[in-house]
Amino acid sequence: MLDIVIVDDEPLARARLRRLLAAHPEARVTGEAASAAALRDLLERQVPHLVILDIEMQGEDGLSVGRWLAEQPNPPALIFVTAHPQFALEAFSAHADGYLLKPVSAEQLGEAIEAARRPTRAARLSQEPRPQPLLTVSAGRRERLLAASEILAFRAEDKGVTVFVRGEQFFVDGSLKELELRFEPAGFVRVHRAWLVAQAGIGSIERDAIGHHWLNLRGLAEPVPVSRRQLGRVQARLRR
Template sequence: MNILIVDDEALARSRLRTLLADCHNTVRSTVTEASNAGEALALLSATGGRTIDLVLLDIHMPGQDGLSLAHALHALPQPPAIVFVTAHADHAVSAFELDAVDYLTKPVRRERLQQALTKVQRNGRQPAGPAAPAAADSESLVIQDRGRTERLPLAEVLYFKAELKYVTVRTATRSYVMDGALSDLEARYTPRFLRIHRNALVARRAVRALEKHYDPEEGEGWAVRLQGLAELLMVSRRQVGAVREELAG
């Protein structure tokens, strides 16, 4: 893996080099440094980004900041993966909206850097520019969870369920809570999610069965069973036909 460290502080660049040397999956890595966005862009533009796999990018730098540089990198023919490394945690959402693989806060711990490198290797390179069509499985949600911001691959989501002012996001292993409206999620992800109730959307790929079910609140009706989940989700009467069509297709 070829890595470019972009930080205006020499000490910060040196520390990252030391941490990288301690990470087991960077033994054969080549590490390059740039002290500002201009230097970084000159290095990457010369080859269209092909010579660098990952940029460890500071946000607050003199002149062009890291967020602005990230925008410019996305326009390269073969943009590198980006991991932000900054002392400021208040730009996390903006960073993930720029499709950053991870967001590390200083002082960086080796364990967190290792996790970020593993994500980069698992995800591979980013799509070539913002206009390129993204593969469906590369779509992600930005989740705020217990003070941490993380990207959750949409392919892992089994259902969205409206709960008062929040939406529960369920995967096979855990639940998350996010702000937003179910109607917005439905409009955005209709090709991948099916409305089964006024309060629930389910992943089309995960629908396995439609079963008779008794709910204490709604009485006798229908429920859908999803792959990898013991929990049943109630289906409203008006949506039973849509679920049957999904199973038939």
Template sequence: MNEAAPPSTEALRVLVVDDEAPARARLRDLLGDVGAQQPNALAGMASNGVEALRLLEDAAVDVVLADIRMPVMDGVELARHLARLPAPPALVFVTAYDQYAVQAFELAAVDYLLKPVRAQRLAEALERVRARRVPPAAEALATLAVGERGHFSVAERGRILLVPVAEVLYLRAELKYVTARTAAREYVLDEALVQIEQEFPRRFLRLHRNCLVALAAVAGVERAAERDGHKDGEREAEPHWEVLLRELPERLPVSRRQWPAVRQALGL
């Protein structure tokens, strides 16, 4: 008869994220129940992904137990932001929906727990975390997402800085990075412009190969003439169009190739 392996003595620091207070309380109690088998310490509890990210600024965490469906920021978007951390915590999704759970386990999480969560399944999930702390792939999380993200994220000094998508006026590709411009400042995103365009087809409009503008930020368009300079004077070249923004004095040029699509999207 084989003897059971002794439990690990290292306590896993656990963050519980669920929008329902009874669900958070149940997970807290179950973590206490399985403590002898799977030593753990409750690092905090949050009601949505935004609260969780704020808690992670001050608390070191080994594993996040995250509900998939939550307001403000759901578990999938939270996972996408966590994946940008230098040392992301392991992720265990908690859900009442079988179809999400199976997909989450196969694509993005170390494990998944179906509600109502049972103590033994929680213990098994923590054991898997100890054995396999592999961060989820960004591509897998993108396929798991139900809708658009509410935030872009920037890894800054070991923490996640959230940039509300609704505040972004335009995005510009520069070398390997994308710059997101709000009315207040610029943020450097580690994302591809084409992926952002595909994720937000109704929010952002392509002006040329290196620039997307938020439709809500467009104040109008204006014809502008290019000039090619010469020492003996300047010649006026073929005119082109520029997009005017509501909150910034900048003008964003529209490529000739994109102008028909821009004109149609703006109803001109």
């Protein structure tokens, strides 16, 4: 199945695409957005396989959004739709997998979906071996090199970051955002403004009596908080 998000500022255009997609048993519309900002909010909660994106919208246009999507660590496939043919070159420079002119026909949409079902750029890259990021920490008078596979979690502090490994923890300079950029491709996920954890180490997510969510991380004694902002994204990552 292809999980698909439709982005168009015209409700009738979104409704037409929904009807056309209903004829494809391998396609499942999991979300809609009427603007670039709404799409970004939606992607915090779910990461679809395919985004069908209008180019001319109120506010930020689709080409800008397409370039932003292409820069994400795990970008979805992307099909642009527009009433104007002159954007084709810019669309494909934004790494589009398809370019459809309105009104979109069922045949054109079917062909574009088939193209999107082929491995995406992110999927091809994920199949290639890539070096594990390393982190240098101080252990007494010596320095130690940690591989990503050794690290359980990172926690932001006032003037640096605490790094958790089994039975030990280290303090490093820098910011959690910098570490997220380095370690997210190695399987780390931001679960809270102060926490970045190894997805492979997540045992369970629990909800307490007052509605807060916490992670049980294998190898780490303390529970890790999950923010409301990140909860949907974390749950989507765990369902894959």
